[in-house]
Amino acid sequence: MSELFQLFKNTRSHSVALCEPLEIEDYIPQPVDFASPPKWHLSHSTWFFEEMILKKFVTDYQVFNPHFAFLFNSYYQTLGERAIRTERGTITRPTVAEVYEYRNYVDEHIENLLKTNSSSELEELIILGINHEQQHQELLITDLKHTFSYNPIFPVYKEGFNLTAQENSEKGWLEIKEGVYEIGYGGTGFHFDNEKGRHKVFLHDFQISKSLVTNGEYIEFMEAGGYDNFKLWLDEGWSWVNENLIKSPLYWKKIDEKWHSYTLEGLRPIQPHHILTHISFYEAQAFANWKGMRLPTEFEWEIASDQFDWGKRWEWTYSAYLPYPNFQIAEGAVGEYNGKFMIGQMVLRGSSTATPKGHERKTYRNFFQSKYRWQITGIRLAK
Amino acid sequence: MSELFQLFKNTRSHSVALCEPLEIEDYIPQPVDFASPPKWHLSHSTWFFEEMILKKFVTDYQVFNPHFAFLFNSYYQTLGERAIRTERGTITRPTVAEVYEYRNYVDEHIENLLKTNSSSELEELIILGINHEQQHQELLITDLKHTFSYNPIFPVYKEGFNLTAQENSEKGWLEIKEGVYEIGYGGTGFHFDNEKGRHKVFLHDFQISKSLVTNGEYIEFMEAGGYDNFKLWLDEGWSWVNENLIKSPLYWKKIDEKWHSYTLEGLRPIQPHHILTHISFYEAQAFANWKGMRLPTEFEWEIASDQFDWGKRWEWTYSAYLPYPNFQIAEGAVGEYNGKFMIGQMVLRGSSTATPKGHERKTYRNFFQSKYRWQITGIRLAK
Amino acid sequence: MSELFQLFKNTRSHSVALCEPLEIEDYIPQPVDFASPPKWHLSHSTWFFEEMILKKFVTDYQVFNPHFAFLFNSYYQTLGERAIRTERGTITRPTVAEVYEYRNYVDEHIENLLKTNSSSELEELIILGINHEQQHQELLITDLKHTFSYNPIFPVYKEGFNLTAQENSEKGWLEIKEGVYEIGYGGTGFHFDNEKGRHKVFLHDFQISKSLVTNGEYIEFMEAGGYDNFKLWLDEGWSWVNENLIKSPLYWKKIDEKWHSYTLEGLRPIQPHHILTHISFYEAQAFANWKGMRLPTEFEWEIASDQFDWGKRWEWTYSAYLPYPNFQIAEGAVGEYNGKFMIGQMVLRGSSTATPKGHERKTYRNFFQSKYRWQITGIRLAK
Amino acid sequence: MSELFQLFKNTRSHSVALCEPLEIEDYIPQPVDFASPPKWHLSHSTWFFEEMILKKFVTDYQVFNPHFAFLFNSYYQTLGERAIRTERGTITRPTVAEVYEYRNYVDEHIENLLKTNSSSELEELIILGINHEQQHQELLITDLKHTFSYNPIFPVYKEGFNLTAQENSEKGWLEIKEGVYEIGYGGTGFHFDNEKGRHKVFLHDFQISKSLVTNGEYIEFMEAGGYDNFKLWLDEGWSWVNENLIKSPLYWKKIDEKWHSYTLEGLRPIQPHHILTHISFYEAQAFANWKGMRLPTEFEWEIASDQFDWGKRWEWTYSAYLPYPNFQIAEGAVGEYNGKFMIGQMVLRGSSTATPKGHERKTYRNFFQSKYRWQITGIRLAK
Structure with a gap:
C-alpha cells in the first residue's frame, strides 16, 4: 500500500474515530451559523473527494447520490447551487448510516483509483483532500463542543478527553x-x-x-x-x-x-x-x-x-x-x-x-x- | 381496566405510533422558534403527567431524572427556570431511547396510581393531561412536516400518508x-x-x-x-x-x-x-x-x-x-x-x-x- | 361666510396655532417610525384637501408643487408612489416657509371653491378633510412630545401647557x-x-x-x-x-x-x-x-x-x-x-x-x- | 495677529462658510448612524476647543452651557456620559442660532487666551483642534450630501458646486x-x-x-x-x-x-x-x-x-x-x-x-x- 494511500486511510479513519463516542442524535444540531453538525463535516469532506477527484479521474464515475452535491457543498459557488448554510441542522435525511455508506463508497473508489493512476495532479489533489478533511476534523470537535455547551446538563463527550487542560513548558x-x-x-x-x-x-x-x-x-x-x-x-x-x-x-x-x-x-x-x-x-x-x-x-x-x-x-x-x-x-x-x-x-x-x-x-x-x-x-x- | 386508563393508554400509544416511521435523526431539529422537535413533544407531554400528577398524588415519588423538569417544561413560568424555547433543537441528550424509557416510567406510575386512587381531582387532571398530549400530537406531526420541508430532497414520512388530500362533501x-x-x-x-x-x-x-x-x-x-x-x-x-x-x-x-x-x-x-x-x-x-x-x-x-x-x-x-x-x-x-x-x-x-x-x-x-x-x-x- | 367655511378656517388656523411655539428646527425630526414630524403633518393634511378636493372640483387646478403629492402622501397606495414612511425626518426641503405657503395656497383655493360650489359631495369631503386634519393635530402634538422626550435637556414646548395634569371628577x-x-x-x-x-x-x-x-x-x-x-x-x-x-x-x-x-x-x-x-x-x-x-x-x-x-x-x-x-x-x-x-x-x-x-x-x-x-x-x- | 490664530480663525470661518447655503431645516437630520447633522459637527468641533483647551487653560472658565458637554461629546468615553450617537437627529434644541452663539463665545475665549498664553502645549492643542475641525468639515459636507440624497426632489446645495467632477491629469x-x-x-x-x-x-x-x-x-x-x-x-x-x-x-x-x-x-x-x-x-x-x-x-x-x-x-x-x-x-x-x-x-x-x-x-x-x-x-x- 502506498504511503499516500496509507495517509488517506488514516485520515479517513480518524474522522470516524472522532465520532465514535457520539449518539446518532449528536450528529444533527447546528445551533449557530458559524458551526456545522458532525454529519455535515463527515459528508462534506467526503463530497470533496468525490467532486474534485472521482468525477475528474474515474471514467463513467457514478456519484453515490446526486442529491449529495447539493446538500454537502459548502461555499464553492463555482459548483452550483448549495443548501443554505444556516439550515444544515434541519437536514435529517440522509441518515447517519447512509453517510457512513457514502464514506465507504468514496473510499473504495479512491482506493481503486490510486491503484491505477499515480499522476502528480491526482496526488496533489488527494493531499489537498486530506488536508481539507483534517481541517474539518478540527472543526468537527470544536463545533461539537459548542453544540454540547447549549445543553444545561453538560454532556460528556468522552471521559478523560479534555482539549483545554494544558500547561506551559517554558518561561521568559x-x-x-x-x-x-x-x-x-x-x-x-x-x-x-x-x-x-x-x-x-x-x-x-x-x-x-x-x-x-x-x-x-x-x-x-x-x-x-x-x-x-x-x-x-x-x-x-x-x-x-x-x-x-x-x-x-x-x-x-x-x-x-x-x-x-x-x-x-x-x-x-x-x-x-x-x-x-x-x-x-x-x-x-x-x-x-x-x-x-x-x-x-x-x-x-x-x-x-x-x-x-x-x-x-x-x-x-x-x-x-x-x-x-x-x-x-x-x-x-x-x-x-x-x-x-x-x-x-x-x-x-x-x-x-x-x-x-x-x-x-x-x-x-x-x-x-x-x-x-x-x-x-x-x-x-x-x- | 378502567375506561379512563384505557383512554390514557390509547393516547400515549398514539404518540408513539406517530413516531414509528421516524429515524432517530428526525427527532432532533427545530428550524423555527414556533415549532418543536418530536423528541421535545414526547418528553414534554410526559413531563406534564409527572409534574402535575405524579409529584402531587404519589407519596415519595422519585422523578425519572431531575434535569427533565428543566429541559421539558414549556412556558409554565410558575414551575421554575426553563431551557430556552428556541434552543430545543440543540438538546441531543437525553437520547431518544432515554425519552422512551421516561415515557414508560411515567406510564407505569400513572397505571399504579390509577389502581389506588380514583378521586375526581385526579381524574380531571388525567383528562387534562390526555387532552394536552393530543394537542402535542397535532403539533408533532405539523412541526415535523415543517422541518422536513426544509430538506431539498423532500423526505417521505410515510407512503400514502397525506394530511391535505381532502375534498368537500357538500356545496351551497x-x-x-x-x-x-x-x-x-x-x-x-x-x-x-x-x-x-x-x-x-x-x-x-x-x-x-x-x-x-x-x-x-x-x-x-x-x-x-x-x-x-x-x-x-x-x-x-x-x-x-x-x-x-x-x-x-x-x-x-x-x-x-x-x-x-x-x-x-x-x-x-x-x-x-x-x-x-x-x-x-x-x-x-x-x-x-x-x-x-x-x-x-x-x-x-x-x-x-x-x-x-x-x-x-x-x-x-x-x-x-x-x-x-x-x-x-x-x-x-x-x-x-x-x-x-x-x-x-x-x-x-x-x-x-x-x-x-x-x-x-x-x-x-x-x-x-x-x-x-x-x-x-x-x-x-x-x- | 358659511358655517362650513368657518369650521374649515378654524381648523386650519388651529394647526398653525399649535406650531406657534416651535422653532424651525422642531419641524424636522422623526426619531421613530410610528410618529411624524410637524412639517409632515402640516403638509399632509393640506395635501389631502388638494388631492381629494381641489383636483376633483376645480377645473384646470394647478397643483402648488407636483413633488408634494409624492412627499406628503401617507398610506394611500391608490394614489401612487410614496416617499418612504420611515424617512420623513430626512426631508428638509421644501422648507417650513414653503409649507406655510402651500397651506395658504390651498386655503385660498378652497375658499374660492366654496363660494361657487355647494354640492353635498363637496361638503362631505370638506368635512372629512377637517376631521382628517383634526386627527393630525392630535398626532402633531403627541408626536412632538415624543421627539422632545429624546432630548436630554427636556425642551419646553410652552410654559403652562401640560396635557397630562388632570384629575377625576367623580368616583364609584x-x-x-x-x-x-x-x-x-x-x-x-x-x-x-x-x-x-x-x-x-x-x-x-x-x-x-x-x-x-x-x-x-x-x-x-x-x-x-x-x-x-x-x-x-x-x-x-x-x-x-x-x-x-x-x-x-x-x-x-x-x-x-x-x-x-x-x-x-x-x-x-x-x-x-x-x-x-x-x-x-x-x-x-x-x-x-x-x-x-x-x-x-x-x-x-x-x-x-x-x-x-x-x-x-x-x-x-x-x-x-x-x-x-x-x-x-x-x-x-x-x-x-x-x-x-x-x-x-x-x-x-x-x-x-x-x-x-x-x-x-x-x-x-x-x-x-x-x-x-x-x-x-x-x-x-x-x- | 499670530499665524496660529490666523489659521484658527480661517478654519473656524470655513466651517461657517460651508453652511452658508443651508436652510435651518438642513442642520437637523441624521438618517444613518454613520453620519451626523451639520449642527452637530458645528457644535462638536467647538466643544472640543472648550473641553480640551478652555477648561484647562482659562482660570475660572465659565462653560457656555453645561448641557453641551453632554450633547456634543462624540466618542470620548473618558469625558463622561454622552447623548446616544444614533439620536443626534432628534436634538432640535439648542437651536442653530444658539450654536452659532456658542461658536462665537468659544472663539472669543480662544482669542483672548492666545493673547496671554503661548505655551507650546497650548499651541499643540490648538493645532489639534484645528485639524479636528478640518476633519469634521469634510464629514459635514459628505454627510450633508448623504442626507440630501434621501430627498426624492434632489436638493441643490449650491449651483456649480460639485465635488465629483474631476479628471485625471496623467496616465501610465x-x-x-x-x-x-x-x-x-x-x-x-x-x-x-x-x-x-x-x-x-x-x-x-x-x-x-x-x-x-x-x-x-x-x-x-x-x-x-x-x-x-x-x-x-x-x-x-x-x-x-x-x-x-x-x-x-x-x-x-x-x-x-x-x-x-x-x-x-x-x-x-x-x-x-x-x-x-x-x-x-x-x-x-x-x-x-x-x-x-x-x-x-x-x-x-x-x-x-x-x-x-x-x-x-x-x-x-x-x-x-x-x-x-x-x-x-x-x-x-x-x-x-x-x-x-x-x-x-x-x-x-x-x-x-x-x-x-x-x-x-x-x-x-x-x-x-x-x-x-x-x-x-x-x-x-x-x-
Missing part, C-alpha cells in the same frame, strides 16, 4: 533583532495557497514571550475590572462586550463563587496554571493592553517560532488576514479556498490540541473574525 | 336568522377554560358556506394577481406579503409551470378539487375580499356548525382571541394554559386531519398569530 | 343590566366608516368605574412588584416588558428617588392624584389583573359612557379592532382610511386632552397596537 | 524597485498619532497607476456583469452586494437608460471621463480583480506618491488599519483619537475634494469599514 522572553526576514512557505511539501510566496519583510527589534497567558493571569485581569474598563478595549471590542454582556471567556460559568468551564469531559473547575483559551481577539488585545504589552504580528510570530514551544493553542496575532505579495487565486473551485476570505479577519498562528497531528506548520495562516471564541485560542504577548 | 349556503344565541361549552365533559362560560351573543342575519375554498379557487385568485393587489389586503398583511416575498400558500413550489406541494408522502402535484390549506389569516382575508365576501366570526361559525360538515381543516375566523365574559384564570400552573395568550391572535374553529380523533369539539377555540401557515388551515366564506 | 361604580343594546353611530352628522352600521350586541351584567386609574394607584402596582410578576401579564406583554426593560409608564424618570415625568412644560414631579397616562395596553391589562378586575369591552364602554365623565384620556378596551357587521370599504382612496387596519390592534374609546374640541364622539373607535404608549392613554376598570 | 504606470523603505511621518509639523513612528518596511517590486479609475472604465465592469459574478468578489463583499441589492456606485440612478448621479448641484448625467467615486472597498477590490490587477498597499502608495498626482479622491488600499510598530496610545481623552479604531477597517490614502486645503499629507492614514461609500472614494490600481 525572546529577543529578536531588527532586519529583513523571509516569510512564507519555502519548502516542497503541502501548503495552502495563502502561505505561499516566500517574501521579505522588515522587522524591528521585538521581544516575544516563550509562554502563553494562563487562566490565573486572566482571572487577575477580570478581577481588576478588565471587562468594565473601556480604555483597555478597541472600540469595536467594547461594543461587542456590551452588546453580548461578556464577562468571561467562552464556556466559563461561576458556580458558588468559583469559576468552572464546560469541557468535553463535562463541567470542570478552572485551573489557574492551565493555559487560557476560548477568548476572542478583542479579549486578547484588551488583556495585552492591560499588561502594557501587545500581541505579536504574524511575521514576528513566524520568525520567532523556532525558538519557543507552540501547538497547544491557536494564537491571535495583531495581523489582518491579507494576501502575501504575488498571491494568486487558483483557477476553478480550488481557487475559492482561501483568497476570498481575505477581509475582515485576523490571523492566528500555531495550532491547537484539536488540530490533527501532522497538519500543523509554522507558516500556517489560520484566520477568524475578531469576535469568535469557539476555537481553542490563546494569547502570546509581545513588546 | 346556509342562512341563519338574526337573534340572541348561546355560545360556549355548556356540557359536562372535558373542555378548556377558554371555551367555558356559556353566554349570549346577538347575531345579525348571515350566510355561511357549506364548503371550504379549494385549491382551484385559490389558483384563480393567484392568477388574477391576488398577491400583487394591495387593495385586497389588510395593511399588516400587505407588509407580510412583501417582506416575505409570499407568492403562494406554504409548501407550494412551481415546477415546470405546474404547482406542486410538499406533503408527508413527498412532493405532489396540486389537485384543484382538493381543499386549500396552509394559508395565513392574511391570505384567507384577502381571498374573501377578492370574492366580495368575508370570513365568519367565531360565533357565527359555532352557531352554524351543526348544519355543515367540518373537521378537515382549521378554519380562520375574523374574531380575535379574547376572553369570554366572566373568563377566570385558574390558580397555579394550570392557569397558564390559555388566558395569557389572549392578545394578538385570531381564532380558528373546527379541527384538522392532524387533530387526534375525539379531541375536536364545536366550541373549541384554537388560535394562532395571523401570519402562521404551518398548521392545516383553510377558508370558509360568509356574507 | 356604575351597574349596567344585561340585555340587547345598540352600538355604532346612528345620527346624521359626521362619522368615520368604522363606527357606521348601527347594530345590536348582547351585553351581560357588568360594572364599570366612574373614574380613571390615578398615578398614585399605579405606583402602588409598581411598588408591589407589578413589573416583575409574570402572572399578571399576557404572554406577549411579558415579552414586551423584558425585551424593552420596561419599569414604568413612558416618560417617567426616577430622580433622587422621586418619580418625575417629561411633559410639554418640561420635567415635572409625578402627582399621585393625577390621572395615569402613557401606558400600553399590556400595562393596562396587567394593572387590571392585579386589581382582580378587567378592562371593559368597547361595547360596554359605549353603552355606559353617557353615565360617566370622559374625554381626558383615550381608554384602552379589551376589544380588538375588527369590522362591525356589514362594514363596507368605500371605493377609491377614501376607502383606505380605516378598514385595512382592522387586524392586530386594540380599540381605545373616549378622547384625550390632545383631541381637538368637537372631534370627540362616544361612538368613536380609536385603535393602536398594544405596545404603543406615546398617545395619552389611560385605564378605566370594569368587573 | 510607475515602476518601483524592491528594497527597504521608510514609512510614517518624519517631519516636525502636525500629524496624527497613527502616522507617527517612522519605521522601515520591505517592499517588493511593484507597479502603480498614475491615474485613477474613471466612470467609463467602471461602467465597462458593470456591463460585463461585474455585480453578478461571485468570482470577482471577496466572500464578505459578495454578501454585501446581495443583501443590499447593490447594482452601481452610491448615488447612481438609471433614468431612461442613462446613468445619472446625485451631486451637490442636483442630479447630473454620469461623465465617462470623470474619476469614479463613492464606491466601497469591496467594489474597488472586485474591479481590480476583474482587471487582473490589485489595489496597492498603504506602504506602496506612500512610497510612490511623490511621483503621481493625488488629492482628488480617497484611495482604498489593501491594507488593514493597524498600529505601526511602537504605536503608543496617548494618556487621557486625546488618546481615544485613533488607536481604538484599529480593527475591522481598511486604510485609505490621499485626500479628496472635500478635504480642507492644507489638511492633506502623504503619510495621512484615513480609515473606514469596507462597506462605506458616502465618502469620496476611488480606485488606483497596482500590479
